[in-house]
Amino acid sequence: MDQTVLVTGGASGIGLAVAERVLNEGGRVAIVDREPESIARTRNHLDHAGDRVRFDTLDVTNEAEIERVVKAIDAAFGPLTGLVNSAGIAQDVPFFETTAAQFRKIYDVNVVGTFLVSKAAAIAMRGRRHGAIVNISSVSGLRGNLGRAAYGSSKGAVVTLTQVMAVELAPLGIRVNAVAPGPVETPMVAALHTSATREGWIGEVPMKRYSTPDEIAGTICHLLDDTRSSYVTGQIIAVDGGFTAGGLIGG
Ligand SMILES: NC(=O)c1ccc[n+]([C@@H]2O[C@H](COP(=O)([O-])OP(=O)(O)OC[C@H]3O[C@@H](n4cnc5c(N)ncnc54)[C@H](O)[C@@H]3O)[C@@H](O)[C@H]2O)c1
Structure with a gap:
């Protein structure tokens, strides 16, 4: 892959x-x-x-640092x-217990952070x-999943942000898409999912397992690679073992 x-x-x-x-496909990564x-x-x-490969410490909520580091x-x-906005935070909190502070913290990283880094890279x-x-949305941005008022709606905002960016940046030769993963075995999920949550997901995913990263x-x-997706922009691709396709899926 001839990409940076x-x-x-x-x-x-x-x-x-x-x-x-x-890196395995021959590209370069910051x-x-x-x-x-x-x-x-x-x-x-x-x-x-x-x-x-290059490494920089950067908090995606720090606007001034983003501009400096990306430049x-x-x-x-x-x-x-290419740019992949994978920085994100998650919390499962029942609707009545969700606070404004939790809401703002999640939006600041997942939505404003995605916007700010995208803007600096697009410049x-x-x-x-x-x-x-x-961008990385989530199946929780496409469906009303339990306990995800803040996280799920932040990922719904990423969907719309992706669509607006795709429209505005298309004339500049920049394609913008998002993936919406189902449950993925990552450190985030290891910290977040109880055994009951795991059972719940396995029961609802037609492929009956979590994804690997x-x-x-x-x-x-x-989606990054022009040789494979040069006419694809503004799309949200669910990578979810069939979760968003499902209705009654059986035992
Ligand atoms: N794991 C899943 O099941 C799942 C499902 C759907 C969507 N997602 C989304 O995928 C993305 C990656 O999640 P993951 O599971 O790999 O999580 P992860 O916690 O393993 O990795 C996220 C990384 O983002 C970094 N990060 C968090 N806040 C940051 C900030 N303000 N500035 C810079 N870096 C920051 C963390 O330090 C961490 O290294 C997230 O946006 C998450 O919401 C994950």
């Missing part, structure tokens, strides 16, 4: 799986994450990639051809009239 891709939240889970795929310890661990893990990456490591890409952005990364890389 910026991955937010790239030190863990789906973001890390994207970074590994792009990983940003807010956790310095995760970055240090990932740096060791990806040591074999040499100068095809620096584009100038010194780029030109950027770099627009002069070259070429680029692909992939690499299965999500495969679809993301398809």
Whole structure:
């Protein structure tokens, strides 16, 4: 893959799986994450990639830092051809217990963070009239899942943001799509899902299992790659073992 891709939240889970795929396919990756310890661990893990990988500590809610870091990456490591917005946070809270502070915190990372990094990357890409952005929504942004007033609606906002960006950036040669994963075995889910939650998901997913991070990364890389998806923009692809297709699915 002849790409230079910026991955937010790239030190863990789906973001890390994207970074590994792009590197395995011969591309270059700039990983940003807010956790310095995760970055240090990932740096060791990806040591074999040499100068095809770069690491920066960045919180996607920090507007001034985003502009500085994305510009620096584009100038010194780029030109950027792709962006994957994988940084995200989640919480399962019943509707009546959800506070405004929780709502704002989740929106700040999942929605405003996705917007700000996309804007900085698109400013770099627009002069070259070429680029692909992939956002991460969720099946919880497409369906009313229990306990997900804040998280689910933030991922619904990512759907609309993706569509608006696709429309406005198409004339600039930038494609924008999103994936909407079902349950994926990542550190986020390990912290969030109880055994009852797991049983619930397995019962509702026709394929009767969680996804691996690499299965999500495969679809993301398809959407990044012009040789495979040059006429695809504004789409939300559910990668969910059939969850959003289902109605009554049987035992
Ligand atoms: N795991 C799932 O089942 C699942 C399902 C649907 C959607 N998603 C979405 O996929 C994305 C990746 O999730 P994951 O499961 O890989 O989680 P994860 O926790 O393993 O990885 C997320 C990474 O984002 C980083 N991050 C969080 N807030 C940040 C911030 N403010 N600035 C920079 N980095 C930040 C974390 O440090 C972490 O390294 C998220 O947007 C999540 O909502 C996950």
